[in-house]
Amino acid sequence: MTTTATFTQLLREPKEVLSHIDEGDIVVTRRGKEDLIVSKASDHRNDRQGLQLASALIAASLGEGDFITRLRLPFPWLTFLSGEEQEEFAAEIVDVARGCAAVGFFGRLGVVISAWEATASAVAEGIPVGNVDLVYFDRPVVVEGP
Known part of the structure; x- marks a missing residue:
């Protein structure tokens, strides 16, 4: 308002x-x-960051070759995601960018990209995808040392 x-x-x-x-x-x-x-300064920063991200998406969409390959230039961490995840990222980021443009608020675009980047960082650090190798305990387990 x-x-x-x-x-x-x-x-x-x-x-x-x-x-x-x-x-x-x-x-x-x-x-x-x-x-x-x-x-508020935070609103201004979020809008500015969102516009920069939207500009990067536009630039990636105008280049030669495959869109996902072109997305690796502004988002080099995409290489740590699987091909399917890269396709999910591309589809989601385009949808979110369109939605943000429609409402005139780009903060959500930064949130979505940050979430995907965090996922890529986790994969790069060796955290299993899909929690495949994780074991959950019903109660805390005491260990002697880290």
Whole structure:
């Protein structure tokens, strides 16, 4: 949700005007001049990161050859994922990027890419995929040393 306030309101009642910042951006109108937008730095960083990621996806989609191969340039960690996982990543990231563009908020795009990168890091470190080799215990087991 966007809140609107005049520049005069911001100067006279800054606490009141800025109390709405957690609800979304605040548009500050000025007579005869362009409006200003006050937003949280974290929202700005998330949007900027999302736009950079979206730009990388657009660049990857325009190159020569296979799309998944081209995705390895901005996302080199994809090489640690299986071919099927790389296809899942490509499909999900395109869907999420479209959704983010539709709502004008790109924070979710960064979250999805971070999750996939964490998966690739886990695979690179040798953590079994699909928890195949993991054994779960019903209760804690005491060990003598690490």
